[in-house]
Amino acid sequence: MDLKEISNFITSSAKSLNIKKWDFGASFSNDFSVQVDKGIAKQLKASQKQVLTLRVWNKKNLVGITTTSDLSENGLKKALYQANLASDYGNKNELTDFSPLAKDPIKDIKQAKRSPAGIKKLLETLRFAESELLKKHSAIKTIPYNGLSESFYKRIYANSEGAQRSYAKSQAAIYLYARAEENNRKPRSSGSVKIGYGLEDIDINSCIDEAAEKTISHLNYSAIETGKYKVCFSPESFLTLMNAFSSIFNARSIIDGVSISNKDSIGEMIANPLLNVFDDGLHEKNISSAPFDGEGTPTQKLCLINNGILENFIHSESTARIFKTKPTGHAGLGSKVSVSTDWIVVERSEKVLSNDNDLNHKDYLGKYIYVEELNAIHAGVKASQGSFSLPFDGWLYEGGKRTSIEAATVAGDFKTLLKEIINIEKKQHLTTSGISPHIWVKELSITGDA
Amino acid sequence: MVLTSYINKGIDFDEENKQLLEEIISHGLSLGADFVEIFLENTDNISVLVEDDFITSVSPSFGKGAGIRIFKDTRDGFVSTNDLSRKGLISSISQAIEMLDINATTIRRFEGLENIRNYSSNKNAWLESIPTINEIGEKLLSSTKYLKKEEKVNVRKGSYARNWQKVIIASSDGTFAKDIRLHQTVGLNVIALDKQYRSSGSRRFGSSDSPNEFKNWDHEEAANEVLDSSMNMLYADYVDACQKPVVLANKFGGVIFHEACGHLLETTQIERGTTPFANKLNKKIAHEAVTAVDEGISSGSFGSLSVDDEGMEPEKSVLIKDGILKKFISDRAGEMRTGHKRTGSGRRQNYSFAAASRMRNTFIAKGDYSKDELISSISDGLYCKSMGGGSVGATGQFNFAVEEGYLIKNGKLTKPVKGATLIGEATEVMPKISMCGNDLELAPGFCGSISGSVNVTVGQPHIKVDSITIGGR
Numbered sequence: 001m002d003l004k005e006i007s008n009f010i011t012s013s014a015k016s017l018n019i020k021k022w023d024f025g026a027s028f029s030n031d032f033s034v035q036v037d038k039g040i041a042k043q044l045k046a047s048q049k050q051v052l053t054l055r056v057w058n059k060k061n062l063v064g065i066t067t068t069s070d071l072s073e074n075g076l077k078k079a080l081y082q083a084n085l086a087s088d089y090g091n092k093n094e095l096t097d098f099s100p101l102a103k104d105p106i107k108d109i110k111q112a113k114r115s116p117a118g119i120k121k122l123l124e125t126l127r128f129a130e131s132e133l134l135k136k137h138s139a140i141k142t143i144p145y146n147g148l149s150e151s152f153y154k155r156i157y158a159n160s161e162g163a164q165r166s167y168a169k170s171q172a173a174i175y176l177y178a179r180a181e182e183n184n185r186k187p188r189s190s191g192s193v194k195i196g197y198g199l200e201d202i203d204i205n206s207c208i209d210e211a212a213e214k215t216i217s218h219l220n221y222s223a224i225e226t227g228k229y230k231v232c233f234s235p236e237s238f239l240t241l242m243n244a245f246s247s248i249f250n251a252r253s254i255i256d257g258v259s260i261s262n263k264d265s266i267g268e269m270i271a272n273p274l275l276n277v278f279d280d281g282l283h284e285k286n287i288s289s290a291p292f293d294g295e296g297t298p299t300q301k302l303c304l305i306n307n308g309i310l311e312n313f314i315h316s317e318s319t320a321r322i323f324k325t326k327p328t329g330h331a332g333l334g335s336k337v338s339v340s341t342d343w344i345v346v347e348r349s350e351k352v353l354s355n356d357n358d359l360n361h362k363d364y365l366g367k368y369i370y371v372e373e374l375n376a377i378h379a380g381v382k383a384s385q386g387s388f389s390l391p392f393d394g395w396l397y398e399g400g401k402r403t404s405i406e407a408a409t410v411a412g413d414f415k416t417l418l419k420e421i422i423n424i425e426k427k428q429h430l431t432t433s434g435i436s437p438h439i440w441v442k443e444l445s446i447t448g449d450a
Numbered sequence: 451m452v453l454t455s456y457i458n459k460g461i462d463f464d465e466e467n468k469q470l471l472e473e474i475i476s477h478g479l480s481l482g483a484d485f486v487e488i489f490l491e492n493t494d495n496i497s498v499l500v501e502d503d504f505i506t507s508v509s510p511s512f513g514k515g516a517g518i519r520i521f522k523d524t525r526d527g528f529v530s531t532n533d534l535s536r537k538g539l540i541s542s543i544s545q546a547i548e549m550l551d552i553n554a555t556t557i558r559r560f561e562g563l564e565n566i567r568n569y570s571s572n573k574n575a576w577l578e579s580i581p582t583i584n585e586i587g588e589k590l591l592s593s594t595k596y597l598k599k600e601e602k603v604n605v606r607k608g609s610y611a612r613n614w615q616k617v618i619i620a621s622s623d624g625t626f627a628k629d630i631r632l633h634q635t636v637g638l639n640v641i642a643l644d645k646q647y648r649s650s651g652s653r654r655f656g657s658s659d660s661p662n663e664f665k666n667w668d669h670e671e672a673a674n675e676v677l678d679s680s681m682n683m684l685y686a687d688y689v690d691a692c693q694k695p696v697v698l699a700n701k702f703g704g705v706i707f708h709e710a711c712g713h714l715l716e717t718t719q720i721e722r723g724t725t726p727f728a729n730k731l732n733k734k735i736a737h738e739a740v741t742a743v744d745e746g747i748s749s750g751s752f753g754s755l756s757v758d759d760e761g762m763e764p765e766k767s768v769l770i771k772d773g774i775l776k777k778f779i780s781d782r783a784g785e786m787r788t789g790h791k792r793t794g795s796g797r798r799q800n801y802s803f804a805a806a807s808r809m810r811n812t813f814i815a816k817g818d819y820s821k822d823e824l825i826s827s828i829s830d831g832l833y834c835k836s837m838g839g840g841s842v843g844a845t846g847q848f849n850f851a852v853e854e855g856y857l858i859k860n861g862k863l864t865k866p867v868k869g870a871t872l873i874g875e876a877t878e879v880m881p882k883i884s885m886c887g888n889d890l891e892l893a894p895g896f897c898g899s900i901s902g903s904v905n906v907t908v909g910q911p912h913i914k915v916d917s918i919t920i921g922g923r
Contacts, residue, residue, distance in 0.1 A: 037721070037722075040524075040525065041525050041550070042525070042526075042721075043526050043527070043528060043804060044525075044526070044527040044528070044546075044549040044550060045527075045528045045529070045530075045804070046527075046528075046529045046530075046542075046545055046546070046549060047529065047530040047531065047802055048530070048531045048532065048533065048542075049530070049531075049532060049802065050532050051513075064508070065508075065509055065510075066509075066510045066511065066512070067509070067510075067511035068511060068512050068513050069513030069514065069515060069532045070512065070513055070514055070532070071532075075512075078512065079512075082510045082512070083510075085510075086508045086509070086510055086583075089498075089505050089508040089583055089587065090508075091504065091505070091506045091507070092504070093504055093506075094506070119548075119549045120551065141723070142722070142723045142724075144722040144723055144724045144844060145722075145844060177844060179723070179724065179844055179845065186845065186875075187845040187846075188845060189843065189844035189845045226691040226692075256501065256605065257604055257605040257641060258605060258641065334507070334509065335499075335507040335508055335509040336499065336506055336507040375841065375843060375849075376839075376840065376841040376849050378839050378841070379838055379839035379840045379841055379849065379850065379851045380849070380851055380871060382650070384605075384641055384648065384650055385648045385649070385650065386648075387868075387869060389851065389869055389870075389871045389921050389922070391843075391847070391849045391871075391873065391921075407847055407873060407919075409691075409849065409871055409873060409921035411688075411691075411869060411871075411921060411922065411923055412923075445691065445922070445923040447691035447871075447873070447919065447920070447921035447922060449873075449919055
């Protein structure tokens with residue numbers, strides 16, 4: 001796979017169609033995955049995949065696009081032709097250009113690139129993990145959702161003004177979701193996910209232990225009363241919520257009118273001053289980090305909330321132009337360029353506030369709900385309205401004792417939640433989707449089954 | 451560079467490719483596979499987005515790929531690739547064999563492929579007869595212009611997507627079929643705004659194998675539906691959390707049956723041990739008012755197929771008859787591993803997924819009651835006129851957002867309420883569906899599961915659930 005060869009072919013073919021300006025992004029991947037069922041290999045998968053997205057600019061400076069998995073000469077010619085046709089329908093009201101940063105130096109992320117472990121090794125490892133997890137408790141009868149995968153991929157970006165970027169990565173992931181059931185009780189299920197640059201970087205035993213602990217600990221459950229409760233979000237669940245409402249920082253969403261922020265929201269106090277939030281795609285712990293975005297803009301660390309104040313939006317080239325700023329390295333590549341966060345890092349600021357600040361989930365003796373994991377995000381979040389109503393796995397704590405909650409939902413408004421944060425614990429925890437401490441919220445509506 | 455891999459003569463989607471496919475299948479069997487299946491796909495898609503009064507995105511895409519699956523006993527290996535050259539396909543099947551660690555001790559006999567079943571013969575002109583970008587743009591622009599009639603509507607969007615797919619399916623039991631599939635969807639979305647009040651409304655319409663369907667789409671009727679929904683909900687209060695009887699509207703209300711019960715009747719769930727219905731065949735699992743069907747044969751319905759992705763013609767499967775479980779939804783692997791006969795339900799999003807047992811057009815059959823009779827039977831409850839998305843956990847618990855809800859007081863619809871979520875478990879809720887209306891209607895949707903996102907329809911008449919947990923504020 002050679003970036004220059006594809007660029008050269010597109011350059012010569014574009015000339016024959018009188019296309020002077022173009023860019024493309026492409027990815028090439030080899031993926032391998034295994035699943036097991038009580039020691040037996042269930043499905044072993046391998047895939048070789050390539051996809052290229054090509055943009056061209058016509059004489060009126062309107063953009064057309066085509067995406068294809070056919071990287072033969074004929075396929076690339078057809079992609080150019082189709083993109084050229086599509087440019088007749090380019091958005092006249094929001095012109096797009098190359099990122100002004102597409103040739104800026106990118107950071108060498110110096111991450112380990114592993115060699116394939118191979119299907120047999122993956123299978124052997126997953127069989128071991130399943131077997132060990134089944135041994136952890138007699139109530140764990142099956143591990144219905146499990147998988148171990150490794151992926152090797154390369155991403156490239158180039159444009160007709162000479163920008164050329166590429167990087168290659170490896171990544172492996174394991175997930176184990178156990179199902180436990182005791183006599184005359186409802187089944188319970190929970191699990192764990194771990195990722196690394198390669199199989200050798202994944203702590204399989206901690207994945208087994210975590211899946212077992214989470215599943216077993218919820219076996220002795222009770223229904224809870226519906227009502228308003230003080231709530232402590234686990235780092236995972238708070239990041240889930242933060243990502244679900246990331247349109248609050250998203251310039252594309254703001255322009256489109258689907259964000260609860262607006263163009264003048266920068267500088268607004270939107271959260272408790274204890275809250276700092278960054279987007280840090282290049283964080284050393286981010287296994288999935290990418291040195292540049294879909295438009296070739298270098299990835300960067302950006303402060304989103306500083307002492308509770310909304311500090312920055314994330315941008316593509318076109319939204320940055322509208323906001324009279326620079327792109328931030330959060331763009332995709334498309335006919336209408338999407339914008340998204342990379343890796344959210346939440347921290348407690350230096351601000352000292354109310355007397356609730358010492359709340360700690362390890363020693364607080366009062367009554368509260370601990371939200372361990374939020375579910376059904378796609379169904380229960382209305383990002384454009386700022387509201388959520390989500391089922392969760394969690395605990396009722398009272399007097400230092402905890403009881404697993406049978407089934408419940410937590411509901412509220414995201415902006416209110418940010419303002420009603422009453423403590424952010426000091427210790428940050430690494431998760432698969434970012435970093436966050438435990439976050440305490442004054443009160444949220446909980447619907448229980450009691 | 452990848453360009454070189456196309457030097458070898460490979461698959462040509464305008465040809466039958468019989469000799470090449472037989473060669474690849476024979477190669478897999480010669481290496482010890484019990485069964486070999488090849489799924490070839492050629493796609494040509496486009497999506498168009500109109501925002502307010504402008505076309506803001508036109509996104510064409512096309513591609514080719516192959517999914518090769520082999521079985522040894524009940525184990526299977528699956529390899530997908532974009533390399534459709536002879537060399538690429540041979541290499542993929544060898545990789546699948548290697549993954550399963552097969553030794554060629556016994557070699558299965560292969561009688562060759564049967565004469566091709568060509569389901570595409572009258573579909574070759576579809577790509578030429580579907581609407582042009584100009585026609586699509588004009589109709590979407592008319593739709594968003596119509597949405598302007600309500601001044602509180604702040605965001606207006608219209609979207610169209612066309613997925614054209616040519617497939618060839620060949621396997622070592624002689625199966626040899628080709629088909630062309632065409633799916634078109636069009637959606638309208640609005641956000642209404644007034645001071646601190648916000649609401650949204652959306653509807654999606656879809657068809658399969660009907661090139662002219664979009665041209666016939668009544669965009670004004672659709673826009674009125676979306677506007678009514680968003681305006682009715684703009685000033686709605688949040689619903690109180692409670693347990694109450696509910697009436698679920700017809701059409702997309704069927705999403706609850708699809709998610710909460712339908713998935714549990716797929717053989718993949720039996721294989722995983724995650725369905726409470728595994729041993730309930732011919733036993734009562736629902737109220738006797740409930741008869742439920744999954745089929746792939748209704749003309750033009752979004753989940754219909756001429757042939758499934760494993761080369762089998764779809765059947766009409768009565769899943770539940772008068773509350774008694776009668777059948778599971780099964781694919782080839784499901785039949786092999788659970789014993790339940792295939793139902794023409796082996797489906798996948800594209801070549802990069804192995805087929806799995808998936809629903810098609812799934813609905814609760816109509817009953818005898820009118821909608822008014824259902825509502826008037828409730829003194830204190832909730833009418834769920836429009837459902838949002840939902841999900842089902844590994845233990846069978848489901849939850850669904852209610853997009854448009856109204857309180858029922860003394861048998862009458864009263865004020866609109868927002869923020870409601872329906873929570874329950876299929877085993878508990880199915881026996882509580884006590885009344886089914888006489889107004890069955892279907893609605894298109896996309897279902898995401900083990901083999902990717904596939905087109906389906908959900909449906910039901912109005913139904914009454916005697917009691918369900920309603921999440922709220």
